[in-house]
Every structure is written in structure tokens, then in C-alpha cells.
Amino acid sequence: MRMKLAATAAMALAAMPLSASADGEVNIYSYRQAYLLEPLLNAFTEETGIETNVVFAKQGLAERLEREGRNSPADVVMTVDISRINELVERDLVAGVESDTLSHNIPENLRHPEGKWYALTTRGRLIFASKDRVKEGEITTYEELADKKWEDRICTRSGKHPYNIALISSMIAHHGEAETEKWLKGVKNNLARKPQGGDRDQIKAIAEGECDISIGNSYYYGNMLKDENQRPIAEQVNLVFPNAEDRGTHVNISGISLTKSAPNKDNAIKLMEFLSSPEAQRIYAEANTEYPANPEVEPTGIVAEWGDINPDDLSLQEIAENRNAAVKLVDRVDYDS
Structure with a gap:
């Protein structure tokens, strides 16, 4: 080597x-x-x-x-x-x-x-949805994560994790800080449990019935499918490429x-x-x-089997420049409490 x-x-x-x-x-x-x-x-x-x-x-x-x-x-x-x-x-x-x-x-x-x-x-920041409890097409955008219909049904890792900070930063770029703060409060109100673990843990929580949808990077799902021990867990969720029909899916x-x-x-x-x-x-x-x-x-x-991804063409540099504002929003809504 x-x-x-x-x-x-x-x-x-x-x-x-x-x-x-x-x-x-x-x-x-x-x-x-x-x-x-x-x-x-x-x-x-x-x-x-x-x-x-x-x-x-x-x-x-x-x-x-x-x-x-x-x-x-x-x-x-x-x-x-x-x-x-x-x-x-x-x-x-x-x-x-x-x-x-x-x-x-x-x-x-x-x-x-x-x-x-x-x-x-690149990797998409996707929504994972229970095959049993979420109908196909029932959620299609990041914005819908704040809808009250998902109350007590969402799992995520810490809001301060870099992957979530990047997503929140992209929301600021598209909607501004005030609207993004409202959205983040809505997502927090819909959490089924305190943010914890990694992206794979959110898929496991769906499989165990603790929540119905989660947010995670596409490669975690792909790597779970390649692991014979984790494949049965991953197969219990559907992939949703958020905002694929409009501005495109956030990528990191x-x-x-x-x-x-x-x-x-x-x-x-x-x-x-x-x-x-x-x-x-x-x-x-x-x-x-x-x-x-x-x-x-x-x-x-x-990855090819998932079909074409329509990535958000927002500059990653613009997302990076919103990082500090995103961290402050996570603190302001007390997301991780």
C-alpha cells in the first residue's frame, strides 16, 4: 500500500x-x-x-x-x-x-x-420516511417538516451538527433569517425525542417505531444497504429528495x-x-x-438506482457564509433541549 x-x-x-x-x-x-x-x-x-x-x-x-x-x-x-x-x-x-x-x-x-x-x-440531505406509516408523496419539501401534521413524528441528530447547520444555512439563503427561525421552531415542535445520535440512528428509530420521518445524508442510507446487518433496517424507509420539483435538494x-x-x-x-x-x-x-x-x-x-438528483444550485460558499447565523438560530430556538 x-x-x-x-x-x-x-x-x-x-x-x-x-x-x-x-x-x-x-x-x-x-x-x-x-x-x-x-x-x-x-x-x-x-x-x-x-x-x-x-x-x-x-x-x-x-x-x-x-x-x-x-x-x-x-x-x-x-x-x-x-x-x-x-x-x-x-x-x-x-x-x-x-x-x-x-x-x-x-x-x-x-x-x-x-x-x-x-x-x-456531493451527498443529498434527504428525508427518510417510514414505508408503513408515511404515504409516498405525503412530504416532498424541507418546509413541510414544520407542518403540525408531523407533531411527535420527527427524529434528528443535534441541530448543531455541521450537516444540519449547512441545511439551516441553505434555508436562510432561500428564506431569510426570520422565516427560517419560524421554520426551525416548527421542526423542533414536531420532534418525537430530544435530538441525538447520528444519521443512521434516525433510520433505526423509524424502524423501531419511535418516529416516522427523519433527516439524513444519502450516503448513510447507501452504506446501510451495503451492510448485510443494517440492510433490513434501511429497507424500512423510503428516500425523499426534498424540493426536487422546485429549487432542488440541498447538497453538502x-x-x-x-x-x-x-x-x-x-x-x-x-x-x-x-x-x-x-x-x-x-x-x-x-x-x-x-x-x-x-x-x-x-x-x-x-446511487445510480436512486435516479437523478436535482441538486440545489445555491453556491456552497453562500451556505458557508450563513453558518454563524444558523448556529445562532439553533441556540435561539433551543433546538437541542
Whole structure:
């Protein structure tokens, strides 16, 4: 395996430093788990001869980059959502990349206007609905989650989780803060239980009859279907692509940024360009049942079986800029209490 894993937990970060500049290498800080990156990075090495070194952490990479400053060995950071990647931008830890290849492969709304981040995959923030207790077509939009008909029937994870913050941010972009606050209060009033767990746990709660609908990322459902132990649970819900008939379904991203300190800048940009290519897009999207960010690449496998997604074409940068307002709304309505 050509991909070298430097650490597997946030606590191990300081103990296992990467070397900085080295011929034919690129150093990656990643919020994405190593097993998802391995086939992708091995393909990159096969094509270019450039070795990859990876530090994986669930949290704390922005703080580590700040501590390391100009001496950081990291060339790129790979993230799992727009909130984490925008944190790097706000802390002035990443640099803009001008690349005809990246601009051609990644749509404008899925990249930073100054090239400070590029999406690599996308996933829909969907509604999961009980096959037994919710009729098909009974709910079709995010706005309907606040309808009183769903009182005591909705489960979600914490409102402050980055995936929900991104959705709330998109609602602010479409409706403004005042209307979004009313909507969020309505959703809270419809909760069947205190927000808890992850997206998979919400599907499990539907299967157990604790609630009838939930919100979750499409890839969690897809990965449950691929797990023989979890497939019977996932099969008890229908997928709803909210707002598919109007503005489109909210999507989040996994992405990549070039660090300001990158000691192997040329190799890093080669990696970024490779990851946007059709070959890499197929590998990456298939690894986690996601959608390719490159519109020239069709989804495959389980994702293809779901049919075309009509994604909201709202700029992810605009969503990122609404993050602080979204967090304040979650506090104001006391969503997690």
C-alpha cells in the first residue's frame, strides 16, 4: 500500500509528525477516514509516481495547522463538509489555486470563488420516511417538516451538527433569517425525542417505531444497504429528495484545499487535479455511495438506482457564509433541549 497513514486519531496527531518537503511526495491532513482514501490515493501514485502520506483526525486539524504555522508539513486538507472546509478559509490557513483543470471539472457553485476549496463529492440531505406509516408523496419539501401534521413524528441528530447547520444555512439563503427561525421552531415542535445520535440512528428509530420521518445524508442510507446487518433496517424507509420539483435538494460536499504552507505545492496541485478527474471521481464516489462533483461523471451502483438528483444550485460558499447565523438560530430556538 503506497498510502502512508501517519495517525488514526486526533490525540495521536502531535506524536507522529510528517516530514515536510520531499521529492515525489504529498502530505495530506484528512477528516476523511483512511479506508475511503486508500484506493483513490493508490491510483494517484500509480499514475504519477508521487507518494502520499496521510494524517487522519476526527477533529482539530485547523488548530494543528495554526500551531504549526509556516513550518507545517501539510500540503492539502481533505474535509467531509462545507463547515469544516470554510473554517480553514476563515482562519486564513488555505491558499487559492488557479487551475484550468479544476475549473473545468468542478462546477462554479461547488468551488470557492478564489479557488480556496474544491468539492470532490456531493451527498443529498434527504428525508427518510417510514414505508408503513408515511404515504409516498405525503412530504416532498424541507418546509413541510414544520407542518403540525408531523407533531411527535420527527427524529434528528443535534441541530448543531455541521450537516444540519449547512441545511439551516441553505434555508436562510432561500428564506431569510426570520422565516427560517419560524421554520426551525416548527421542526423542533414536531420532534418525537430530544435530538441525538447520528444519521443512521434516525433510520433505526423509524424502524423501531419511535418516529416516522427523519433527516439524513444519502450516503448513510447507501452504506446501510451495503451492510448485510443494517440492510433490513434501511429497507424500512423510503428516500425523499426534498424540493426536487422546485429549487432542488440541498447538497453538502467533501472537499480539498491547498494549505498556505504547502512544502510540496506542485505535487499537491497535481493531486487536486487528479481527484477531480473522471477516473478518481468514480473511485471516490463509489467508495462512500456519494455523487461525483464532476458533472461529466455519472453516479454508479446503489446511487445510480436512486435516479437523478436535482441538486440545489445555491453556491456552497453562500451556505458557508450563513453558518454563524444558523448556529445562532439553533441556540435561539433551543433546538437541542
